[in-house]
Amino acid sequence: MNLPLIRPSQRAVSVMNCRFCHTPLTHTFVDLGMSPLCESYISQEQLNQMEPFYPLHVFVCENCFLVQLDEFVSPEEIFSEYAYFSSYADTWLQHAKTYTEQIVERLDLHQNSFVVEVASNDGYLLQYFVEKGIPCLGVEPAANVAQAAIEKGVPTRIEFFGVASARQMAAEGLRADLIVGNNVLAQVPDLNDFIGGLKILLKPDGVTTIEFPHLMCLVAENQFDTIYHEHFSYFSWITAEKIFAAHGLTLFDVEELSTHGGSLRIYGRHTEDDSKPISKRAIKLRQRELAAGLNDTTYYSAFAEQVKETKRKLLEFLIDARREGKTIAGYGAPGKGNTLLNYCGIRTDFIEYTVDRNPYKQGKFLPGTRIPIYHPDKIRETRPDYVVILPWNFKDEIMRQNAFIREWGGRFVVPIPEVQVL
Numbered sequence: 001m002n003l004p005l006i007r008p009s010q011r012a013v014s015v016m017n018c019r020f021c022h023t024p025l026t027h028t029f030v031d032l033g034m035s036p037l038c039e040s041y042i043s044q045e046q047l048n049q050m051e052p053f054y055p056l057h058v059f060v061c062e063n064c065f066l067v068q069l070d071e072f073v074s075p076e077e078i079f080s081e082y083a084y085f086s087s088y089a090d091t092w093l094q095h096a097k098t099y100t101e102q103i104v105e106r107l108d109l110h111q112n113s114f115v116v117e118v119a120s121n122d123g124y125l126l127q128y129f130v131e132k133g134i135p136c137l138g139v140e141p142a143a144n145v146a147q148a149a150i151e152k153g154v155p156t157r158i159e160f161f162g163v164a165s166a167r168q169m170a171a172e173g174l175r176a177d178l179i180v181g182n183n184v185l186a187q188v189p190d191l192n193d194f195i196g197g198l199k200i201l202l203k204p205d206g207v208t209t210i211e212f213p214h215l216m217c218l219v220a221e222n223q224f225d226t227i228y229h230e231h232f233s234y235f236s237w238i239t240a241e242k243i244f245a246a247h248g249l250t251l252f253d254v255e256e257l258s259t260h261g262g263s264l265r266i267y268g269r270h271t272e273d274d275s276k277p278i279s280k281r282a283i284k285l286r287q288r289e290l291a292a293g294l295n296d297t298t299y300y301s302a303f304a305e306q307v308k309e310t311k312r313k314l315l316e317f318l319i320d321a322r323r324e325g326k327t328i329a330g331y332g333a334p335g336k337g338n339t340l341l342n343y344c345g346i347r348t349d350f351i352e353y354t355v356d357r358n359p360y361k362q363g364k365f366l367p368g369t370r371i372p373i374y375h376p377d378k379i380r381e382t383r384p385d386y387v388v389i390l391p392w393n394f395k396d397e398i399m400r401q402n403a404f405i406r407e408w409g410g411r412f413v414v415p416i417p418e419v420q421v422l
């Protein structure tokens with residue numbers, strides 16, 4: 001992928017305004033320095049070329065507490081040809097199937113209902129609604145993944161979702177009983193346009209469920225490596241509540257999920273629809289966030305120092321290990337690994353190579369750090385003393401699959417929330 005700069009980046013500090021409430025952003029959440037786009041893997045032919053780096057400087061709005069990054073690349077560039085097909089991840093498919101069972105029962109959906117998923121990817125979720133004979137429609141901007149959905153029999157429109165597309169659908173007589181949005185909210189540059197679209201498309205008694213990584217987990221578990229240029233916004237419950245309320249939508253329930261290191265699934269309805277009272281768990285979550293200080297800038301200021309300390313501890317471990325003559329390999333080449341390695345300045349001087357099961361990444365190099373990516377067999381061939389697990393959210397699975405490193409005394413290293421040798 002070639003991702004061009006859409007705006008000149010000659011700014012020392014942000015001149016950006018909050019993408020929700022337009023307050024000028026002056027308060028830093030964390031500054032991870034300059035970083036390349038985390039999905040731009042480098043091929044052998046590109047090794048002698050330069051790479052664009054963009055600031056990974058995250059701000060928090062003092063008015064609404066939305067944590068956010070400026071857009072340095074256009075969503076059209078990121079999403080028009082997307083390499084990520086949801087259906088390749090078994091655990092994610094199971095998650096989608098379980099959700100379908102639950103929501104169909106809870107909302108009593110049937111053959112006269114209508115379900116819309118925004119950012120429907122390759123139809124990984126809507127296929128289960130199709131199976132049940134419930135009419136549905138996906139909205140997906142990436143043509144290649146949308147095509148895969150259509151081939152599976154999931155009706156899909158290839159476009160970005162927002163006020164204009166919602167108006168168009170409403171004009172065609174399409175209004176939804178359920179609108180689903182999973183892991184899309186962080187990637188929406190124009191939040192007000194997106195949520196305004198939900199308001200238009202939702203039937204008077206309809207429900208929308210949206211899943212996103214929970215900011216409180218990001219902070220508590222020190223998941224700063226989940227910050228990358230493709231994720232523009234990071235949400236707490238209290239901020240999500242404000243944003244939806246501004247568009248006439250009330251959040252009335254929430255589930256806390258373990259996906260992506262801790263996510264929220266929020267339930268929204270029209271504010272006028274008083275048939276769905278606000279649940280106890282929604283009220284409790286709001287209280288927990290307020291008690292933790294999420295409506296106070298000091299909560300956000302503390303995070304930056306915590307991140308610096310994590311970097312120092314990880315580097316300490318790597319320096320000591322290398323001084324002792326130990327060999328270190330990586331496992332995985334996820335986006336989060338790239339944020340971590342670039343921020344900490346870890347290159348082949350510490351981690352000689354990494355491995356990944358995705359054939360698309362094998363033979364390429366990590367952006368910025370240029371660490372080579374091999375097939376997982378490389379670990380058995382080279383017998384490293386340490387294997388650093390970059391996708392820490394799958395660490396149990398990875399340790400199980402690679403338990404053979406114990407044969408030569410190899411150990412696993414998990415860098416987040418704090419360096420740990422297992």
Ligand SMILES: [Zn+2]
Binds near residue numbers: 020021023061063064
């Ligand atoms: Zn704001």
